[in-house]
Each structure stands twice: as C-alpha cells, then as structure tokens.
Amino acid sequence: MAEKIFLASPHMSDEGYEQHYVKEAFDTNWIAPLGTNVNEFEKELATKVGIGHAAALSAGTAALHMALKAVGVGEGDIVLCQDLTFSATANPIIYQKAIPVFIDSDFETWNMSPAALEQAFEKYGNQVKAVMVVHLYGLAANLDPIIALCEKYNVPLIEDAAESLGTTYKGQYTGTFGAYGIFSFNGNKIITTSGGGMLVSNDEERIAKVRFWSTQARDNARHYQHSELGFNYRMSNVIAGVGRGQLKVLDERIAKKKYIYEYYKRELGGLEGVHMMPMNEWQDSNCWLTCITLSGQVKPLDIMLALEEENIESRPIWKPMHMQPFFEAYDFIGEGVSQELFENGVCLPSDTKMSDVDLERIVGIIKGLF
Ligand SMILES: *Cc1c(COP(=O)(O)O)cnc(C)c1O
DSSP: OOOOBOSSOOOOOTTOHHHHHHHHHHHTTTTSSOOHHHHHHHHHHHHHHTOSEEEEESOHHHHHHHHHHHTTOOTTOEEEEESSSOHHHHHHHHHTTOEEEEEOBOTTTSSBOHHHHHHHHHHHGGGEEEEEEEOGGGOOOOHHHHHHHHHHTTOOEEEEOTTOTTOEETTEETTSSSSEEEEEOOTTSSSOOSSOEEEEESOHHHHHHHHHHHBTTOOSSSSOOOSSOOOBOBOOHHHHHHHHHHHTTHHHHHHHHHHHHHHHHHHHTTSTTEEEOOOOTTEEOOOSSOEEEEOSSSOHHHHHHHHHHTTBOOEEOOOOGGGSGGGTTSOEESSSHHHHHHHHEEEOOOOTTOOHHHHHHHHHHHHTTO
16 A cells, blocks of 8 residues: 555654753643743744734634633624534534524635625624634635624624634734634644644733633632633643744745645646636635635546545545534525535645655546546
8 A cells, every 4th residue: 555645644843843842841840730831832823923912722612612702602692604614613602502603605715705794794683793704724714895894793703713824814814803813733734733722812801811711710719719610721831832843834834835735736727627726816825725626527526536545635625514414403694605615625635744756646646537
C-alpha cells in the first residue's frame, strides 16, 4: 500500500518551538493550573490578528458557547446561523436553549448569503439575539453587507473563524470583525494544539467574564462559592505551549496551503466541469482546504473513491445543518445553495506535509477520471 496522504494533519515546526514551550511548562511545574503559556498564547494570538483580548479555551466549540453566553443568548432566543457548516457552530445554540434559524450560502462566497440573512431579519425581527457567520475552508464571508444588516437590527455578530485563522477580508483578519470571534486548534486545523480554541474580542470586561465562567465561576472567596453557572473550559498550560510554537509557523503554513491551492488550480482548473472554490478579490485566504465543485460527468464520489483506493484522504463538503436529522425541525431561509454545494463539492487533500511528488500523484489519479 502506498504511503497515506491525509486531508490535513498536525504539522509541528521543524525548529521544535512547541517542545521548547512544553518543556518550559514541565521545568517550572506549570503543568496546572494556568500559567505563562496560556497568558502568552492569548497575547500572541491577539497581537497576530490585531484584536484587544483573547481567552484560551479547551475547544473552538467551547469558545462558540461562551460567545453566545457573552452576548446574552438564552432560552427561546433566535440565533441566525450559517447553514453550511460543521455542527460545532450550531450545537452551542442548543446548549443555551436558544433556537437556531439556518441561513443559506451564496455561490459567490460559499458562506452566509446577505440576501437570505435580510429575509430572516424581516421574518423574525426583534426575536433575533445573535448572528453566527462562518468563514468556511478559509474563505472570508461577505462581511460588509452582513455587518450592515447586524447594525441595522442592532444584533451582535459572532464569527466562527475556526477554519480561517490568517485569512483577511479587505486587509483585516477574519475573527476580528464581530462582537466576538473564535478560532479552533483542533488536529486538522491550520495550526493545532491537538485540541483547543480561542475566543477573541475588543471587550476586555467580557473576556475576563468568560475566563471566570470557564474556570467553574468561582467567586472571589476563600471557600468555594458560586453565584453563577460555571464551566470547565480553560486551556491547559501544557497545550498552550504547543499553540505558542505553532503560532510561529502560521505564516509558513499559510504559504504552503496557498501553494497547494495554486497547484490544484493549475492542474485541475481547466478540466471539463471542474470549478475551484471562489477567491474573491477582497480576501486573502489561508486556503485551509482546497475545495472544488463538479458539474460534468465526473462526480465527487468518483474522485473520493479513486483517491481512497490509493490510500489518499478526501472529503465531501459539509452537510448543511437543515439537512441534519438533529436540526431538521428548525427553520431554514434560502434557496438550496448549501445543498447544491454539498452535493457537488469535494475537499481535496491539503496537508502541508505533502511534497510535489504527492501532489503529482493526486492530480494524476484525478485527471485519469476525465
Ligand atoms: C473545527 C470547527 C469548529 C470546532 O472547533 P473544535 O475546536 O473542534 O471544537 C467549529 N466550527 C467550524 C467551522 C470548524 O471547522
């Protein structure tokens, strides 16, 4: 069997930065509770993306949950959530006993359609307590009209930038436009801590509050006293060391991801019925995963099966939330764009450890189908 090629797998620095910070945590016995690595990782990430404050948490999902809580979403509130995404975006709405309404994508961005968002605002008016936009696969959503609608209806925007760390929209990093933004350091993301997440905001007080909720909401008292519901959501100081090291190679990873995208575009972009994911001129994408859609004889499953046979991993586009059995009962505003992207799309192997020989192998297999 040929050596396995992954869709996207952890890629530690050649310099061993991650091990250096982890060793430091061991040497100082800052294994727990919090410590220098957590504090510095928060500061370094906030500086990198150009935002005031950050809270390091156990997962991107935890960060989304805390964002909803921070904007005050509670029982019975409506949250307008991008339909085409990973379920981790939508699940925390249910944790807060709120009601998701799923918003379709547009073909121009693959992310939230401003037109569908406007329809949803017209339908639900002042019941809406938050909007959750996603920057899928590292592609920036069309933020200007989305922000304009949020301002018009005076509703806070939460950006799920789990997949778009390093992507800019009109020169500013995604994740820093909304009231809150979140990043994920799950194993397959552009940088990883094996698992972890970050909540970012310019609201210092609310970020401090999130740190409080995330460490069991322990009041400032000698005994264990709790005036609010707590969560155990903080990132460990060991893991934060991995994050600090990974942050040093983020730009290097982005450069390789872009190289991979350009390689596929050059080799596959001209094939009958192959369409590259949209690269709007107002964004600079981190190209986390290179995705294509197909409109000809060759179907996504043909590509996935042919690659699988050669021990190469690929994946369908996210299955929309309104098509998920768990979320079926909730409202969906749109025209079937997310479903069409799901049915016709495929994520190509985008592992930054791939060599040109690996890429040649992959495009060779795909071209063989045409
Ligand atoms: C990975 C991901 C998340 C969840 O992040 P975790 O760190 O795995 O909890 C949320 N939203 C999107 C779009 C993701 O891809």
